[in-house]
Amino acid sequence: MPKNKLLRMDNIGIVVESLDEAISFFEEVGLNLEGRATVEGDWAGRVTGLESQQVEIAMMVTPDGHSRIELSRFLNPPTISDHRTAPVNALGYLRAMFTVEDINEMVSRLTKNGAELVGEVVQYQDSYRLCYIRGPEGILIGLAEELGNE
Template sequence: MALKRMDNVGIVVDDLEATIAFFCELGLDLEGRATIEEEWAGRVTGLGDQRVEIAMMCTPDGHGRLELSRFLAPPAIADHRNAPVNALGYLRVMFTVDDIDETLERLRKRGAQLVGEVVQYKNAYRLCYIRGPEGILIGLAQELG
């Protein structure tokens, strides 16, 4: 049996509306929204009785997805939004963009902050990390040549 694809990356947030707006500004499309509170969901997550608002965001090519979740019950219990890049666990999502400077300019209007600086790797990429809504760590890459 072979792996078919990576379906999505999940990010738990507090402000779902602002996070959706930020990722729309980056260029993702809002594919759909729902409130999940059926019994099966709590069995999958191990949280039991849960109520979660979700928004599925999709990359323009239709292959990459982010599932943004806001837990209404039970409430979120851990917070690693300010963890440094070398913290253990899943930490960031990287996106390839056409123009890193233009993208930064647009995202700064939505509160994005540059973590370090924009750097060039050989003649292949310009790269940077930013903090998006709620401190979410996002990598941006611009292919060169």
């Protein structure tokens, strides 16, 4: 019997309080708003196990069209816990990592718009420059700049 194979990863979901702030942040990173809608009804609750739910979502897509982040704002039921400011060694979702062309320019642009550099920009061998950034609501992302072989 043939083995079922993975076709692709569609998206990562992040629950937020303000879709507008999260959309603006990810647009500044370089993602595009692909669509925005309200998801509700019996079928949606059966998928998530939350029964009756109403969720406003926004789908953000990377410029190459291959990766997406689904931002969700729960209208019903209300959110029950908050892990947004957990340290990087906490269990569960940690961060999404993005490869950028110029990490210094990206960090400068994001911090001018209210994001905070978590530690510092560091270089890993001759391969990458890396950092973590906290955006609105404590959303944690990683940035990586690939270094060329000089």
